[in-house]
Amino acid sequence: MQAALAPRGDARTYLTHFVGGGLDDERYVVETFRSLANGDIVPVQADGSRPKGRRKPRGRILPQKAVEQLRPARDEIIIATGVRQRRSQVQYWGWLSLGIFADRRQRG
Secondary structure (H helix, E strand, O other): OHHHHOOOOOOOOEEEEEEEOOOOOOEEEEEEEEEOOOOOEEEEOOOOOOOOOOOOOOOEEEEHHHHHOOOOOOOEEEEEEEOOOOOEEEEEEEOOOOOOOOOOOOOO
């Protein structure tokens, strides 16, 4: 029954979540995260690789037009926060990272 709810492989479904003022700023700090099968969310760098050691990935600074055109991969979460207006934020969640279509409970 669970497989019947999952979107097709070629679907480009994602969730857009506006926080605070939405897209009110001109420039945004964009951070990317990857959702793992066990429910963990880990940061990734702009090129898609994970940071080495204890380093945190740096966010890219993009203009508003580029942020509007961002599309997450199926297991990716993109968070864009305004540079001047910190309350201005948008989040893009891929369909697999939502956890709606996958059973994340692990048997131990």
